[in-house]
Amino acid sequence: MKLKYADITPEAIYLDRRAFMVGAAALLVGGARAEAATPPEPAALKATPNPKFRIDDPPTKYESATTYNNFYEFGTDKSDPAHHAASLRPRPWSVVVDGLVAKPQRLDIDEVLKAAPLEERIYGLRCVEGWSMVIPWIGYPLSMLLRRAEPTSKAKYVEFTTLKDPEQFPAQKPGLFGLGGGLDWPYTEGLRLDEALHPLALLTVGMYGKVLPNQNGAPVRVVIPWKYGFKSAKSIVRIRLTEEQPKTAWNKAAPQEYGFYSNVNPDVDHPRWSQATERRIGEFRRRKTLMLNGYADQVASLYTGMDLRKNY
Numbered sequence: 327m328k329l330k331y332a333d334i335t336p337e338a339i340y341l342d343r344r345a346f347m348v349g350a351a352a353l354l355v356g357g358a359r360a361e362a363a364t365p366p367e368p369a370a371l372k373a374t375p376n377p378k379f380r381i382d383d384p385p386t387k388y389e390s391a392t393t394y395n396n397f398y399e400f401g402t403d404k405s406d407p408a409h410h411a412a413s414l415r416p417r418p419w420s421v422v423v424d425g426l427v428a429k430p431q432r433l434d435i436d437e438v439l440k441a442a443p444l445e446e447r448i449y450g451l452r453c454v455e456g457w458s459m460v461i462p463w464i465g466y467p468l469s470m471l472l473r474r475a476e477p478t479s480k481a482k483y484v485e486f487t488t489l490k491d492p493e494q495f496p497a498q499k500p501g502l503f504g505l506g507g508g509l510d511w512p513y514t515e516g517l518r519l520d521e522a523l524h525p526l527a528l529l530t531v532g533m534y535g536k537v538l539p540n541q542n543g544a545p546v547r548v549v550i551p552w553k554y555g556f557k558s559a560k561s562i563v564r565i566r567l568t569e570e571q572p573k574t575a576w577n578k579a580a581p582q583e584y585g586f587y588s589n590v591n592p593d594v595d596h597p598r599w600s601q602a603t604e605r606r607i608g609e610f611r612r613r614k615t616l617m618l619n620g621y622a623d624q625v626a627s628l629y630t631g632m633d634l635r636k637n638y
């Protein structure tokens with residue numbers, strides 16, 4: 327089953343822009359699609375498998391993981407990212423780590439790649455829309471990059487910012503409100519600092535033995551496997567340490583539906599649908615969704631004493 331965009335977008339926003347979208351989407355995305363070139367096949371990327379972080383389920387087909395994506399900067403349809411991905415230029419690229427840190431950094435992407443040994447980890451990714459994938463990611467713990475910058479004692483949160491460049495991300499073009507799902511650009515996400523320092527939080531530069539394809543968030547993204555997929559921000563240009571809880575793109579768009587924590591939780595329904603089950607891409611049956619996406623043993627202690635219904 328393919329969920330429609332209307333299923334995840336607040337109805338008011340959806341209806342508001344629907345008339346505009348029908349015409350504009352056909353014209354503009356249609357036009358862009360005609361021009362879109364296929365991005366080159368990503369180069370091979372070596373990484374050492376880490377047996378400690380490896381779920382046993384068979385990985386999703388590469389073909390599916392690279393053609394069924396959410397990356398609203400390219401449009402809201404699952405096929406938009408793969409169609410438009412060639413417009414993203416993942417080099418040259420740099421990542422700033424700043425805010426409440428003793429040693430602010432501006433790292434060229436090649437320095438980011440070399441900042442720690444690359445590992446392969448097989449993680450499940452559960453999207454808030456009710457589907458999931460299993461992906462062999464390549465990266466290293468986000469903590470390695472954060473520690474380089476030496477967060478100060480005031481730092482309590484981490485904010486991730488995606489590139490804002492309408493030339494590279496067609497749905498960011500001014501006036502194309504509907505095509506980007508009504509999100510406020512740049513896309514931002516956030517974690518509490520202790521979540522970001524957790525060994526499972528992966529700074530990710532590749533997948534399936536290759537450099538990250540553009541549609542999956544090249545050249546660098548995060549993967550936070552115990553949270554709904556939208557917390558895993560793509561194509562990151564800035565990582566900022568803050569004292570205040572950062573504002574996040576989805577929380578700003580629909581605060582009653584997307585909270586700051588967004589932990590995978592089968593017991594807490596989305597206001598408009600159940601989160602109790604999921605469909606693995608490539609399978610027909612629905613499986614039970616596991617608490618914290620199956621990572622409860624590792625991360626539940628981060629939330630001791632918190633009401634996860636309130637802190638959704």
Ligand code: MTE
Binds near residue numbers: 394396513554
């Ligand atoms: N990051 C940015 N910048 N823009 C997005 O639209 N979508 C999120 C997340 N990161 C998104 C993003 C959502 S909803 C999901 S499910 C995952 O990316 C999908 O990652 P994947 O395409 O590698 O499966």
